[in-house]
Every structure is written in C-alpha cells, then in structure tokens.
Amino acid sequence: MTRPTLQVALDILELHRARQIAREAMAGGADWIEVGTPLIKSEGMAAVRDLREAFPRTEVVADMKIADTGTMEVEMAAKAGASIVCVLGDADDTVIAECVRAARLYGVRIMADLINVADPVGRARELESLGVDIINAHVGIDQQMIGKSSVDLLRSLAGEVSLPLAVAGGLDAETAAQAVAAGADIVIVGGWIVRSGDVEGSAARIRAAIDAPAIAPAKKKSLEEEIRSLFLQVSAPNVTDAMHRKGAMSGLIPLTFGVKAVGPAVTVQTFAGDWAKPVEAIDLCRPGDVLVIYNSAATHVAPWGELATRSAINRGIAGVIIDGATRDVDDIRALKYPLFARACVPNAGEPKGFGEINAEIPCCGQQVRPGDWIVADESGVVVVPKERAYEVARRALEVKKNEERVRAEIERGSTLSAVSELYKWEKK
Numbered sequence: 464m465t466r467p468t469l470q471v472a473l474d475i476l477e478l479h480r481a482r483q484i485a486r487e488a489m490a491g492g493a494d495w496i497e498v499g500t501p502l503i504k505s506e507g508m509a510a511v512r513d514l515r516e517a518f519p520r521t522e523v524v525a526d527m528k529i530a531d532t533g534t535m536e537v538e539m540a541a542k543a544g545a546s547i548v549c550v551l552g553d554a555d556d557t558v559i560a561e562c563v564r565a566a567r568l569y570g571v572r573i574m575a576d577l578i579n580v581a582d583p584v585g586r587a588r589e590l591e592s593l594g595v596d597i598i599n600a601h602v603g604i605d606q607q608m609i610g611k612s613s614v615d616l617l618r619s620l621a622g623e624v625s626l627p628l629a630v631a632g633g634l635d636a637e638t639a640a641q642a643v644a645a646g647a648d649i650v651i652v653g654g655w656i657v658r659s660g661d662v663e664g665s666a667a668r669i670r671a672a673i674d675a676p677a678i679a680p681a682k683k684k685s686l687e688e689e690i691r692s693l694f695l696q697v698s699a700p701n702v703t704d705a706m707h708r709k710g711a712m713s714g715l716i717p718l719t720f721g722v723k724a725v726g727p728a729v730t731v732q733t734f735a736g737d738w739a740k741p742v743e744a745i746d747l748c749r750p751g752d753v754l755v756i757y758n759s760a761a762t763h764v765a766p767w768g769e770l771a772t773r774s775a776i777n778r779g780i781a782g783v784i785i786d787g788a789t790r791d792v793d794d795i796r797a798l799k800y801p802l803f804a805r806a807c808v809p810n811a812g813e814p815k816g817f818g819e820i821n822a823e824i825p826c827c828g829q830q831v832r833p834g835d836w837i838v839a840d841e842s843g844v845v846v847v848p849k850e851r852a853y854e855v856a857r858r859a860l861e862v863k864k865n866e867e868r869v870r871a872e873i874e875r876g877s878t879l880s881a882v883s884e885l886y887k888w889e890k891k
C-alpha cells in the first residue's frame with residue numbers, strides 16, 4: 464500500500480505566517496502544501512508564487528474553489544506555480560470541462576471539491592467522466608460546526624470511482640486515521656495543524672496516525688455529553704467570541720476562583736429575598752444542570768447561602784448564577800463551589816413561596832430559557848441558546864485553537880498587532 468499523502472491547508476490570512484507554518488508542517492511530515500481559500504482571497508496569486516518559491520519540490524495546491532471562468536482561473540494558478548488546482552464539484556459541467564482542458568494545457572491536475580454537493584456519489588462519477596484527477600470528500604468548516612462528518616462522506620464514495628480520493632474537513636489524528644482506513648489517498652488537514660501551538664508536533668501526530676492507522680472503537684456520547692465536553696474545553700470568552708461577542712451577562716461577580724460551571728439552565732424567578740423557589744428548584748435539577756435565579760436584581764437581601772449550596776452539591780448541580788445577592792461567601796469558597804452573584808450581603812430573606820421554576824427569565828442583561836447552556840468561569844457568565852449549543856461549542860473550540868498558534872508566536876517574541884497585521888485589517 465502506498466503511503467497516504469498529507470496535505471496541509473494554510474487557511475490563514477497572513478502570508479508571512481503561512482510560509483513559516485508551512486515550513487513547520489513540512490518538518491513534521493506534511494507532503495503537499497495547500498494555499499487555502501482564505502489565503503488566496505487575502506493575498507491573491509502572490510501567495511501561490513511565494514509558496515512555490517519557498518517549496519520548489521513540493522506539490523502546491525491552489526484551493527481556488529473555482530465556480531466560473533475555469534480556464535482563466537486554472538491558468539493564473541498554474542502560472543503562479545500551483546501544480547494542483549481546486550474546482551467546486553458543484554460548478555456547471557462547462558466550467559469543469561474548461562478547467563480540465565486548461566489543466567492539460569498548463570500541466571497541472573484538477574481536484575474537484577464535493578462541498579455542498581447534493582448527490583456526492585452521482586456527481587463524483589460525473590466528475591470522473593469529465594476528466595478531473597482527484598475527488599475531494601470535503602465538509603466545509605461551517606458545516607462541521609453542525610456535526611457533518613467528512614469521514615462519513617468519504618465512506619459513501621469508497622469504491623464508487625477509480626480516481627484518487629482526498630478527504631478534508633475538521634480532521635484530527637483520530638479521524639485522519641479513520642479516513643485512511645476508509646480509503647483516503649490524500650488527507651487534507653487545516654485547523655488541527657495550522658492553528659496548533661506546536662505545528663510541527665501536530666503534523667507529526669497526523670503523519671504517524673495515517674501511516675499506521677490504529678482505530679480505537681469510539682464510545683458514542685449523547686448530544687448533551689458531547690456539548691458539555693466541548694464547553695468544558697473552552698473559556699467563557701471563547702464562547703462569546705464564537706457568538707460574535709453576544710451572550711455575556713453583566714454585573715456578576717465570580718465568588719469562587721479556579722472553578723467553572725457548565726450545563727443546561729434550570730431557571731427560577733422570585734421576589735427579592737424570597738428563597739422558597741430557589742431552594743425547591745434544587746430538588747428538581749438533574750446532575751450537571753446550572754441553576755439560574757432571577758431575584759429581582761436585589762442586592763440588599765440574599766435568597767442563597769451555605770445550606771442551599773451544600774444541597775446543590777448533593778444534587779450534583781454544576782453551579783449557581785444569581786441575579787441578586789448571596790451570603791455565607793466564606794463557607795461557599797471553602798466548598799470551592801461555582802457561584803456567581805451580583806453582591807454579598809448577610810441578610811437572608813424569607814421563604815414566602817412566590818415565583819416560578821423553569822420559565823424564561825431575565826438575568827443580568829440576558830434572557831435565559833430552561834435548557835439554554837451556561838458557561839461560567841472567572842471571566843464571567845455566558846448564555847448560549849439551546850438550539851445552537853452544539854454549533855457554538857464547536858465554534859468556541861475553533862476560537863480556542865486559533866488562539867493557540869497566535870499565543871505561540873507571541874511567546875516567540877512577536878506581538879498581537881504584528882501577528883494579526885492589525886493596521887492592514889482596520890476597517891476602511
């Protein structure tokens with residue numbers, strides 16, 4: 464069996480960084496360099512020229528995602544130094560045929576990308592008869608965020624065409640190995656390598672995984688377990704970044720440090736100091752829920768304290784958020800319990816029993832519905848609409864990964880402004 468090809472996709476905006484990342488990825492065992500679509504849009508054919516010059520003996524793939532004007536775009540990429548040019552598999556047959564003709568003329572190969580194709584098997588067969596050289600089973604980055612899998616797409620194509628099969632979309636060491644076991648000849652990896660703090664090491668891990676694919680049987684998680692495990696890997700700032708800087712509650716103080724609360728909300732609304740409903744709600748929570756209490760934003764009286772906290776711990780409640788006050792902060796800190804409130808005050812209220820459990824509530828500037836996800840840490844509290852929880856959790860992990868490479872470059876002596884070419888990207 465020939466060794467699978469590892470193609471590193473440079474999906475970043477800055478050419479000077481792309482060159483360095485490509486060097487590190489090659490040192491880790493990458494075979495081909497892909498000039499990613501974002502890099503082409505940011506730097507144009509200069510990026511292809513530059514990477515060809517820097518890597519004269521490597522296949523350079525220009526991910527042009529051609530949708531029209533096939534000849535012109537293949538010609539420009541080929542003349543800039545690409546040896547493989549990508550066309551959208553969904554493009555009209557006339558475009559594909561033009562790309563293929565131009566590719567023959569300029570001595571390059573065409574990779575057809577199946578992103579968004581409604582009938583991948585049928586279209587892959589047509590693309591083969593139109594003369595493309597490689598089929599790419601590709602699930603795009605936005606599609607990955609809602610759970611689409613490139614390995615599943617690849618599996619559906621195995622044995623259906625006789626062309627080399629590439630696979631791309633959210634691959635890591637584990638899924639890259641699965642892809643090779645499912646028949647991938649070319650494994651395309653972007654984010655997992657290029658956004659990593661250790662590009663060379665990450666490329667080496669993919670290399671090792673695809674050269675000797677050992678597939679461990681994966682334990683299937685429920686959607687809730689999957690969402691929780693994703694949110695536990697990220698911070699509240701990563702989550703607001705993933706939501707275009709929305710969802711953050713304001714005015715809350717994290718009362719215990721070094722702890723984090725992640726889980727679906729159980730909501731309570733009650734009048735200032737009336738602690739009956741908050742305490743009754745404890746018994747309705749499932750382990751892993753987060754109790755979110757609207758106590759009329761009152762800071763002069765507390766509906767929560769040490770005994771309620773001990774009860775919450777017994778129920779396995781992941782944390783408590785109060786749009787209002789708490790007391791017994793010293794005891795709660797000693798218990799290392801994740802509690803977020805507007806204020807601390809010694810006054811307890813009274814258990815009158817007004818209010819409601821599991822209705823939509825306001826809380827510190829956000830609306831919270833039962834089941835919405837809460838991510839709370841020392842930076843503050845974010846609420847994520849339940850319908851978007853999986854997608855936002857995936858996106859938050861991308862935000863975190865993106866910061867890893869930037870952090871590594873700053874640790875090597877650069878600055879945030881230089882890494883991100885801040886002046887260039889200021890809004891004109």
Ligand SMILES: O=C(CO)[C@H](O)[C@H](O)COP(=O)(O)O
Nearest residue numbers: 472631632633634652653654
């Ligand atoms: O073409 C792309 C996005 O349209 C990417 O290059 C491809 O998806 C690989 O990147 P990642 O591994 O981050 O998904």
